[in-house]
Amino acid sequence: MKATAKAHPIQGLVKYHGMRDEELRLPYHDSISVSTAPSHSKTTAEFDPGLETDTYVVDGETLEGRGAERIRSVVDHVRDLAGFDHRVRFESVNDFPTNIGFGSSASGFAAAAVALCEAADLGLTHPEMSTVARRGSASAARAVTGAFSHLRNGLDDEDCRSERIETDLEDELRIVAAEIPAFKHTEEAHKEAADSHMFEARMAHIHGQIAEMRHALREANFDDVFELAEHDSLSLAATTMTGPAGWVYWKPETLEVFETVRELRDDGVPVYFSTDTGASVYVNTTAAYVEEVENAISELGIDTRRWGVGGPAEVLDESEALF
Template identity: 50%
Template structure:
């Protein structure tokens, strides 16, 4: 009754923002993301304990963390007919809580490890439904690669499916790390108070199929353009909600302006920002070294990522 799993975090391309059902974490609309390797979360789960206990990056999980962990674990326990307590140990090999999608990889790895420990034989799409209850984006981290999370009509059909893409896609993702605590849950609750949220609900359905088509064709530039526009729309809503959440930092703006300057010079690169201050730069692989030099010249640390696969069972345990 012990198993381990690993999963990659995600970059939102057409991002989700807001929940129509907070308990089941059902979104208002579909969304599309890409997993970012080699960053990953490694998680070990074991059942048979008296109580539930979890540590994340060697720190005991908070009360809120345990609530979200049980949102995933309890339905899996019920499915398996198991009533014992659970021990979980989870480690990230990248900075968490700064907009790199650690909750996505964390709950994806938890779901796959827990299901394996319980002996449940479920497809990745079925597992994405359980992962969604911990963090919406975790549904897409389960299925990996480029994935589309379908809003669905309820719990059963709000799942993620991988979007096929060319194996030789010329996409590189440079991450400009801007450390700043993010408040994703608060941002999701705040969306309805923005005067622009209704416009987003009308806009997103018009671009989801365009993004999926770009992924299937391997069109890096179209993907980059659509993700950049989506970024501006999402943060416009965040900034105009009741809490006026400005999540960007001066370094964030520096990166945005540098990306736009490089594009004017003929370098095909595009910025993308999830709920936080850290910036993804989507570009062609041949331009990565040039872009890295320009961003690090601003005094900002970078990481280079490629497209990561689905969540997977791992042989190595953390305890």
């Protein structure tokens, strides 16, 4: 009862903010993202009736407290679905910087859900497994289905699940990831989202934005898709900054990247910035311009990575197991 899986992190294009149900992690509204590759999380999970306790290890660290609780919420759901109560040995690693705004919780919980479901021999589809991953992180639901994916709003697993959106932009998109390390507190920001006076304004336009994003993706209109993503990043920041804690994730380097992107765009380069709840920046461009864009960001003294579009979470061969 052992399996290994990997999943790619996500860049939020129309991001969710806040949850109507924190236990089931049901967001207030729909969201759309794109998975980024080759960055990934890999997880091995083994259910063993001979074990006395669960163990959760991430990047070599044994988790306790809230970190362990979030993984346990996914593990317990899989145990319920499987109809057994075996303890689990769980180990996960990431090949990219975590907790700086690059969607590591999404890839981590997506890989965890797929590995756990495979180890329990549940035989679920990717949309069904997305509801398992969602219990760890709503963004993880979209990392399960991969590429460009849409997580529907809902009050149960039948409705609140992820589906993939087919688009020709999968081959064209290139992402220059500008690494700006700054520890973030995404979970705390979600808890107070509805307390911002900007939240209702965000809710008023988010449904139209989802419709526009889906249409632009189907039309493979690069500029429309990533202009929408850029504006959504600004909207999300306005909401987080006006909550009770006044979260400000951006750093001076973040604003430098924004300005550089705008200067490149003024010169005719198809390029747009996007951020999640962190200081790091996704710089979205096309294959023809990615080298020029990466050079411009690197000249700011910022470390970069070059990513494309990643597929759905997948089960790996047993030879790739972490233990």
